[in-house]
Amino acid sequence: MSVRLLHPDEYELGTRSSLDSQGTFDLDEADFESQTLPKSRLLSLSHRWPLLSRLLSSTYSGYRRLRPSRPLLSASKRPVGCCRRLLFRRSCFYLHVVAGIIFALVVLTSIFQPSYTRPLSHYKSLRNAVQQSTAPGRGNPHNEKVFIAASLYDPNGELARGQWGAEVLQLVDLLGPENVFLSVYENDSGAEGERALREWEAQIPCDKSIVFEEHMDLQSLPTVTVPGGSHRVKRIEYLAEVRNRALRPLDDNPEKRYNKLLYVNDVLFNPVDALQLLFSTNAGEDGVAHYRAACSVDFINPFKFYDTYATRDLHGYSMGLPFFPWFSTAGNGDSRNDVLAGRDAVRVRSCWGGMVAFDARFFQYGAKESTGDHDWEKRNSTQELQSREESGISPVRFRASRDVFWEASECCLIHADLQDPPSNVDDLTDTGIYMNPYVRVAYDSRTLSWLGTTRRFEKLYAFIHNIGNHLVGLPWFNPRRAEIFGQAAEETVWVPDPVGNGEGTFQTVERIAGNDGFCGRRGLQVIVEHREEGQKGWENIPVPP
Structure with a gap:
């Protein structure tokens, strides 16, 4: 696929094209933590690290500082050409030494200490089951019922006709068509997008709801009054509505029961990895996955983690620099430590990463039937969930923040609504929400093809990542991070x-x-x-x- 696919939050109205991030959605502009440092922060850095200030200053000259105050030879007698050649040879020598050391570290790390390349035994068992059979449902060991949801913008039909569409169909086959309900909502994609969607719909072997809407009517969405008096629709309000429309079949057919809900964005993925996310993440001795939500990790290039807007570590801190190990050392640094330890269930408060598996109970009305996850129910029963089951209160759905000048991703808010509010944020040890770095997705095929290689030596980034976080002051302060619900x-x-x-x-x-x-x-x-x-x-x- 030649185009770069959209970030999970990047739905647009008319041209939500994946072709060019500058033409549609610039992560660095939308994600306030990725923006260039303001001048005030640079001035602060210059006071804290004078050397850094001198290095960044155009008036600083390392040569003048290193030059001896009393030259041994006069300018007319100094062998300038000879010194330059000597300096060049020495520079080349040191560069070769440094390059050799780096190359050796990369090779040794890739061989002896690769990151997330040696999965646990139950991951291997599931992969073997898929490889040793061609029967539908071979990747669904417990025949669990899975609701798959996606919301699309595909004006050229490249998603439905391309690699994304083929991967979703393969995933349905691995899960077993009788175990799957596929719901896709697409809007504002034009005639060609609709034709491609209908062609793809004809190939889907499972129960489905494929909805194409020529244009979404924004008049039904809540608005805020902005300075000047105009009433505007929040971007997150729109994104939440788009996602919720893909979940409408859950409301239309409340009698149907599902064990898992898998939300797939327009990302490229390996269908077997999707199975691992669903059925292997945080699996217990019984071989059953235990989670409220489990997220993949998405990449915009072979090194850069993309979904910083929706991801928060175990104690609610925002992300560090967007490369491995992604999280900062803020607080106890538990999420970062989980990544460095190679855990398949990195504890977080929220995540998205292009593809998320949920415990479907949170999304269904009166979901009292067993999901086969008895141990998890006993250990992490939720009073809110129990009261919802008993009273028929609406299950969780995507939403936006109600404050005017306060933004939060709908993909983070959904996790806030399905976890138990802590009594002390900094004492959290587990939320039931995990990021699984074994499962990686990408926004173009080239990046996806490189992820198996770049992960092998990514442990080498940890030291540089930590230094970089401290230099730029990440994570940035959030005055509401440690608030306690109801207080x-x-x-x-x-x-x-x-x-x-x-x-x-x-x-x-x-x-x-x-x-x-x-x-x-x-x-x-x-x-x-x-x-x-x-x-x-x-x-x-x-x-x-």
């Missing part, structure tokens, strides 16, 4: 003027804390409803001072 908390929020013109002020107010403070950050992104050619489908509204 009084002081928060700085945008308070609109009573006249309703969109103007207002930031005020510190006391209110009851929600369960999702760790997901958010200051900002506001809204949908552009009437786009011009070449314009993005969303825009940032500047945060008032």
Whole structure:
């Protein structure tokens, strides 16, 4: 596939094209933690590390500093050409030495200490079962019922007709068509996108709901009033609605029961890896996977982790620099330590990574039937889930934050809603939500083909990653990270003027804390409803001072 596929949060209105990130969705612009450091932070760094300041300064000259104050030869007698040749030869020698050391480390690490290349025995057993048979359902050892959901934007039909469509069909075969319900929602993709979707629909052997909507009506979505008085739809509100429309068959057929729910974005993946995510993540002695949610790890190139916007470590801290081991040492650094230890179930508070497996109970009405996960039920029973089952309260769905100038990914908020609110965030030891680095997906076929190689020596990045995090100050401060659900908390929020013109002020107010403070950050992104050619489908509204 020649195009780069979309980030999990990157749905746009008119041209959600995967062809060019600058033309659709720039992660560095949408993810505030990936932006270039502001001048104030650079000034701060210069005070903390004067050497770094001198290195970055255009007036600093290492040569002048190293030059002796009293030269041994006058300028007219100094053999300039000879010195230059000697300096060049020495530089080449040292460069070759450094390159040799790096090469040796890469080779030795790849052979003796590779990262996430030697899976646990139950991973091998599942893979062998797939390879030794051609029968449908060979990758579903316990015949679990799986609801697969996807929301697409595919104007050229390259997803449905290409590698993504073929991988989903293969996954259905491995799970067994009788065990799968496939729900796909696509909108605003044009005539060619619809033709491709209908062609693909004819090949699907399982129960399905394939919905194509020519244009989503935004009038039904909640709006916020922005400075100037206009009413706008939050970008996250739109994304949540798109995702929820792929889950509508759960509401339409509440009598049907599923063990797992797999949400697949328009990423490229190995279908066997999807099986491992579903059935191998955090498996116990009984061979059954135990989790509330399990995420893959997505890459925009062979080295760069992509989904920083939705991922939070075990104690709610945002990500470090977006390469291995991804998490910072903030707090106890438990998520980072899990990665470095090679665990298949890295403990986090939220994640996405292009493909997520959920315990389907959280998404169904009155899901009292057994999921086969008895031990997990006993150890991690949720009062909220139990009351939902007894009273028929709506199950979890994607949503947006209600505050005006506070943004949080719908892919993080969904995890906040399906975990037990902690009594002390910093004492958390497990949430039932895991990231599985054995399962990796990508946004283009070339990147996917490299992931098996680059993971072998990625342990070498850990030291540089830690230094880099400290230099740029990651993770950045979130005043709501440690809030306790249901307790009084002081928060700085945008308070609109009573006249309703969109103007207002930031005020510190006391209110009851929600369960999702760790997901958010200051900002506001809204949908552009009437786009011009070449314009993005969303825009940032500047945060008032």
